[in-house]
Amino acid sequence: MKIFAIAAAVAAALGISAQAADVNPVMVVKTAASPDTIKFLVMTTAPDELKPDPENRRQLTLLPGQTEAVLSPGETDEEPLHYLLYQQTPRGMRNVGDIYRAPGQTITIDLSTNPASVSGSPLMDNINTARESLAPGMNAISEAVKARDEEAYNKAVEQTRKAAVDFIRSNPSNPGSIELMNLLSSDEINVAEMIKPEAKEDINGPMYDYYLNRLKAEQQRKIQAEKVAPGKPAPDFTLPDADGKMVSLSSLKGKYVMLDFWGSWCGWCIKGIPQMKEQYERLKDKVYFVSIACNDSKQAWTAALEKYEMPWIQLWSDPDTPAAESVMTLYAVEGFPTKFIIGPDGNIVNKVVGEDPSFYDLFDNLK
Structure with missing residues (x-):
């Protein structure tokens, strides 16, 4: 009690009511x-x-x-x-x-x-209840991981996802349902949309829009994945370079284009930079190299450009861009690095996910 009295006295001296401290x-x-x-x-x-x-x-x-x-x-x-x-x-x-x-x-x-x-607040009690509904599936996942049983793991993941769906359907007014939205697939946006307005009135309410936008972006990526297959026209985009100049894919004409989706936080991306520099010197007369930094703050991106000194076109995808509108969604990028080869005719020639040293050999067979 003495500690609380002292704290209240300090609050009063600062002009803050003891109740508010x-x-x-x-x-x-x-x-x-x-x-x-x-x-x-x-x-x-x-x-x-x-x-x-x-x-x-x-x-x-x-x-x-x-x-x-x-x-x-x-x-x-x-x-x-x-x-x-x-x-x-x-x-x-x-x-x-x-x-x-x-x-x-x-x-x-x-x-x-x-x-x-x-425990400690009505919101955390609700979230606890939601998480407890997943316990059987989560325990099954742990057991499958220990046993290194891939089939059992996949079944446990599906069990957990189904438990999340069932909880949301049964508790659309519970703010704990928002916490389970990250387990939904893009095919279950309708389940997420069952959550009622009163569930969004607590502290975690803003996360509803975050998760919903993520589900919609995932759904859009699935649609876009079919649109960015080899032989399809490469979607146009416009992004800023390090000087703030806006660069469009459609402005790069007369050569092949190599799009490199990367990030300064991506270890495999960084590991591939020395080889990319070598290949740039070899191919720059017939190929535009274009790196697009993803999930990077502008500060982290510019620091990486200074550190790694990559002499080709460098563009930045603002991480605050809504997921459904980002260039990553446009090109259905799900892993890093992801590289595309685009022909002079504007059509996609190839796509490779991951750091593959043999990627650049693909250019040797291009006219």
Whole structure:
């Protein structure tokens, strides 16, 4: 009680009412006692985003024997936030869970139970209920992975997807249904559209549009995949280069075009740059090389251009472009790198997904 009194006094001195002061812990993480030190990383983002701000990170540490870690409120916790909790393991950071919290709430994540439970707000209770509906399928997935049984794994994935569909259909007013939309396929947009307006009124409500747009983009990619097969006309697009000049595919005439969908975050893409430089020098008289950076911030993209010094046409696909309108959807890109060869007539000649050193041999057979 003394701690809360001090916090209230400080709030009053700052002109903040004691009622408004967020003196409650943000998060309590519970685990079973361990002989080892356990470290967690907490990152936050806006409620309508999945990608956290890497600059805004906090660490929780449980020393050997400790079973509870507490995250105290900071300035960023004064707004409703989407929290992402990661546990440090020998294999890297493991995503423990996504948590939504309003100011003043204390969210408790109990990792000592199986499955883990999250409590502390009506929203997280609803999300818990939704996630619990998936438990049989998720447990079956874990068992299949341990057994390295691909057939059992595929069945378990389908079981989990069906459980998500059933929950949404039965609970269209539950905001927890929004959390299960990421398990739907593009053939189930009608299921997503069953979710009622009242389910979108809580902190996670903005995620409804995010997931729905993603499903529509996936559906569009399936349609586009048939349109970007060899022999089909290459869809035109216009994107900015590093100087801000807008470049259209249709402006590149008289030569073959090699479209390279890549990202500075993509290890295989970076690994392929030295060979691409060699092949550019060999083929530049008859082939336009065009690299399109995807899922990169403008800052990360320009930094990569400076670092890797790629002398061919460099374009940027703004990651804030709605998925259904992006060049990645236009070309049905699902993996990186993805490369297309486009003929002087504007038709697609070939498509290769992944870093394949033999890709450039395809040009030797072109007239």
